Structure formats: C-alpha cells, structure tokens
Amino acid sequence: MRRYVKQVNAFLLASKDVRQRRPVQKLRLQMLGRWHENIDEWIxxxxxxxxxxxxxxxSDDHCLGYDLKQLDAYRNLWLERLALTNCEPVCAYNCLTAKRLTKLSLSDSSYTGMxxxxxxxxxxxxxxxxxxxSYYRANFFIYAPSSKLKNxxxxxxxxxxIYLTCLPCLETFVCRGRPTKLSYGEVPQLRRVSLDYLQTEDNDIDDESGSKRTYPPSKFFKRVPQLDCLVLQFKGPQMWIEPFVVLSEFAQPKKLFIGNVPVNWDALxxxxxxxxxxxxxxxxxxxxNSWEERSAGDLCDGLDAGARQDRYRHLKEFVVAGFEGLGWxxxxxxxxxxxxxxxxxxxxLDGEVRDxxxxxxxxxxxxxxxxxHECERAEVLDDLTAGFRWPPQIILE
Structure with missing residues (x-):
C-alpha cells in the first residue's frame, strides 16, 4: 500500500511544468484499505x-468523506462530471463547486438519500x-421543480x-434492479423510459402474504406521460408479470423494445x-433462449382465432431476435x-441484445x-405465411 501511495504522489504532485506537458481531462482514482490520510490532497x-x-x-470497503467546499478557493475549475463510490461529500453539495457540475454519479455510501x-x-x-x-426502502420521492436534470x-x-413527483426537464429515465412500482408526476418532457427488472429467489416473496410476489404491468406505468420510446427487460426464473390483467391505453410510444424475454414465460x-x-x-x-425450455404451450394459438385484423394499425416495423422457428x-x-x-x-434473426x-x-x-437448412427455412416461411393473401416481406436470418 505504501508503494501505491508513493506512485500516486509521484504522479499527482508533479510540478506545474509536468502538468502542463501532459494535461489530463479524465482521471479515476481508487483507494484501497483504510489509508485515507492523502485523500484531501489527492482529490x-x-x-x-x-x-x-x-x-x-x-474507495474500496471503507467509506470516506471529502469536503467539496475546499475546491471553492480555486478559480477556473474545469470539473463537469463527478463520480463517487464510498465517498460521502461532507458539505451536502451546498457549495460553488457543486453548482458547476453537469454530471454526477453516486454509488454505495456516497448516496445518503438527500x-x-x-x-x-x-x-x-x-x-x-x-x-x-443493499438496504431496502419502501418509497423514494423526487421533487425538484427548479432542476434542469435531463437524464x-x-x-x-x-x-x-418510486415517485417522480416533479422533474420538469427530465427526458430519459432508466431504472435497473428489483421490480419497482412507478408513479409519474410532473415530467412533461419525458420521452424515453427504460426498465430493467430482475426478480430472483432473494426478492420474490411478499412480506405481507408470504406468497410469490407478482405485478400487473399497470404498476410500472401509473400516470406515465406521452413517450417516444419504451424499453423493457423483465427477467427472472419464474414469470412475475400478471398476464391476465388488461391494461387501459396509456402512453403512446412509437417505439417499443422488449429485451431478454425468458423463453419459459408466457407471451400473453x-x-x-x-x-x-x-x-x-x-x-x-x-x-x-438461455432460460429453461417452455414446458407448456402459450396462449398465442388460442388468441389467433379471434384476432382482430387491425388492432395494431400503425405498426410498420417488427423485429424478433432470438428466433429459432419454434411453434409458439x-x-x-x-x-x-x-x-x-x-x-x-x-x-x-438469431442474436442477443446489449446496452x-x-x-x-x-x-x-x-x-x-x-x-x-433450406428445407427447414421453407417450412418456417410456409408456416408464417399460411392463410395470408398478401403477407409482408419476411427476412429470416
């Protein structure tokens, strides 16, 4: 550890001439153990x-503190983005340096709920x-009527x-983790919502009933405004979306991307x-297709007979990745x-998705x-187009 401190000192505490010869725009500093005497000077x-x-x-394994007000004594700071992990700002952001930030990332103990x-x-x-x-909180409220936050x-x-009570400039909202109910308030500029939820055996039990926790889709779209794009990744070894709860028409997104649908979930x-x-x-x-194979047929065949011909009357583009030609x-x-x-x-086509x-x-x-195989391809295409007078163009890769 002493060697690491010496190496960091040799770099950071170099002379002004050295700093001018090799300017640095982006810097990541990692602190190991409980050696924190140099933190103020380094930052x-x-x-x-x-x-x-x-x-x-x-900071690994140990929460440290740093007072951002120390930086207010310096002029012409270029800092725009600040990312802290296990480092709690002592000043609670009421300083000039914080007012200049355009990007802020807080992890672990750096986030105090304020x-x-x-x-x-x-x-x-x-x-x-x-x-x-890791600790659980029942409710999370955000009310910032003067905020310029976009993402x-x-x-x-x-x-x-989560209650997005007031964020007047918010354009993109991304939420990843355990399934979390959402309520949208004054977010008139919101155009993209991306939800990446994973329910496992560690978080699938309802504390009140003791049964498996399930969610109707409406719990994630309460009062959602008009959207341009909706991205969903609902995952887990067992299906936790309630498939028989009919949704009323909500936000009118023009683009919907549903990723990582477990193959053993019902498509309803x-x-x-x-x-x-x-x-x-x-x-x-x-x-x-990495999840276990579907053990029972889904309801697509049953719904097929009574399908209304014009239900998705504006849909022009349809892409399915992970397609293997299975019956369902x-x-x-x-x-x-x-x-x-x-x-x-x-x-x-076959394939996977990534951020x-x-x-x-x-x-x-x-x-x-x-x-x-040509015979397999022909059979799949015949099954897809059977009964269509003018089927759409189908690209099978």
Whole structure:
C-alpha cells in the first residue's frame, strides 16, 4: 500500500511544468484499505491543479468523506462530471463547486438519500446516476421543480415504489434492479423510459402474504406521460408479470423494445401491452433462449382465432431476435402480422441484445449467424405465411 501511495504522489504532485506537458481531462482514482490520510490532497490536486473535467473516486470497503467546499478557493475549475463510490461529500453539495457540475454519479455510501437537496444545489446538473446500496426502502420521492436534470439513472434499485413527483426537464429515465412500482408526476418532457427488472429467489416473496410476489404491468406505468420510446427487460426464473390483467391505453410510444424475454414465460403479457399502445410504429422483441425450455404451450394459438385484423394499425416495423422457428414463436409472429395491416417487413434473426453505449437507456441487437437448412427455412416461411393473401416481406436470418 505504501508503494501505491508513493506512485500516486509521484504522479499527482508533479510540478506545474509536468502538468502542463501532459494535461489530463479524465482521471479515476481508487483507494484501497483504510489509508485515507492523502485523500484531501489527492482529490484537491486532481481537480484544482490538474484541471480534470471528469473525475471518479472509488474507495474500496471503507467509506470516506471529502469536503467539496475546499475546491471553492480555486478559480477556473474545469470539473463537469463527478463520480463517487464510498465517498460521502461532507458539505451536502451546498457549495460553488457543486453548482458547476453537469454530471454526477453516486454509488454505495456516497448516496445518503438527500436527492432533492442535491438537485436543488447542483443547479447545472443534467445527468444524475445513483447506484443504490443493499438496504431496502419502501418509497423514494423526487421533487425538484427548479432542476434542469435531463437524464436520471437508478442502478441496483432496491425501492418498493418510486415517485417522480416533479422533474420538469427530465427526458430519459432508466431504472435497473428489483421490480419497482412507478408513479409519474410532473415530467412533461419525458420521452424515453427504460426498465430493467430482475426478480430472483432473494426478492420474490411478499412480506405481507408470504406468497410469490407478482405485478400487473399497470404498476410500472401509473400516470406515465406521452413517450417516444419504451424499453423493457423483465427477467427472472419464474414469470412475475400478471398476464391476465388488461391494461387501459396509456402512453403512446412509437417505439417499443422488449429485451431478454425468458423463453419459459408466457407471451400473453406482451400482447396485452401491445393492446394498450395502439400508436406503436416499431416493435422489437428479443427472446432469451438461455432460460429453461417452455414446458407448456402459450396462449398465442388460442388468441389467433379471434384476432382482430387491425388492432395494431400503425405498426410498420417488427423485429424478433432470438428466433429459432419454434411453434409458439411462429404463432406469436403470425398473430402480430394478422393484427398489423400496415406491416410490410418482418425481420427474424438469431442474436442477443446489449446496452447501446451511444444512447442512454437504449438497446441494440447483436446478430448471430444461424445456418438454416433450406428445407427447414421453407417450412418456417410456409408456416408464417399460411392463410395470408398478401403477407409482408419476411427476412429470416
């Protein structure tokens, strides 16, 4: 550890001539163990003397404190993004340095629950990311009527319900973690919502009833405003979405991306969600075939007979990743085709999804080449188009 301290000192405490010859815009500093005597000097030197624009500090296994007010004594600071892990700002953000920040990321003990105070003091903040600690909180309220925040990201979320009471400039909301109920208040600029929920054996028991915890889809869209894009990843070894709860029409997103759908889940919840979004123009569904195989057939065949022909009257683009030509998958695609009179192109391919690094909350499909035997390909295409007078173009990869 002493050697590490010497190496950091040799770099950070270099002379002004050295700093000018090798300017640094982004710096990540990691602290190991309980050696914290140098923290104040290191952070102050990195931000004030090196003039970094993007600074990240990580303390492993031990929470430290740093007073951001120390930086107010310096002029011409370039700091725009601050990321802290296990480092709690002593000043609670009521300082000039905090007012200059445009991006803030807090993890573990750096987050003390004072979100509204942070947003009130960080008046220039546009991007805010919180990685929640392991303890559970029933409710989480955000009320920041003067905030300029555009992007809010909650990772490892461990809340029962989140209330976005007032964020007038919010455009993108991303929530990852255990299934969390949502209530949307004054968020008139919100255009993209991305929910990545995983329910496991560790968090699937209802504390009151003692039974398996399930959720109707409406619990995640209460008072949701008009959206352009909705991205959903609902995952778990057992299905926790209540598939028979009919949704009333809610936000009118033009694009819906449903990723990592476990292959052993019933597809009915997706159909009910589509019924509640009649303005949809683009639908992407990714099937995660790594989960255990489906033990019983889904309800697509039963719904197929009574399907209304024009239910998804605005849908123009339909993509299914993870398509393997299974009977239930074919029935699901046929049902969407029957209900979409404007659909002209269907793209079916093998592949996986990953986070889009260029766009917060978005997913992108990573294609995986599948070798279809000609007879198998012909059989799948015949099953998909049987009974259609003018079927859409089907691209099977």
């Amino acid at each position: 102050t030197t990195a931000v004030a003397k090196w003039g970094v624009e993007d600074f990240e500090f990580v 979100v509204n105070d942070i947003l009130a003091n960080c008046v220039q903040l546009t991007d805010f990311r919180i990685t929640q600690s 809010l990201q909650l990772d490892r979320c461990n809340f029962g319900k 919840w997706i159909l009910l969600l589509l019924d509640a979004t009649p303005a949809l123009e683009s639908l992407h569904v990714h099937i995660d 998958q074919t029935g699901f695609v046929r049902l969407i085709m029957k209900r979409s009179p404007l659909l002209r192109r269907v793209h079916l 889009d690094e260029q766009e917060l909350g978005a997913l992108q499909i990573v294609p995986r080449r599948r070798e279809w």
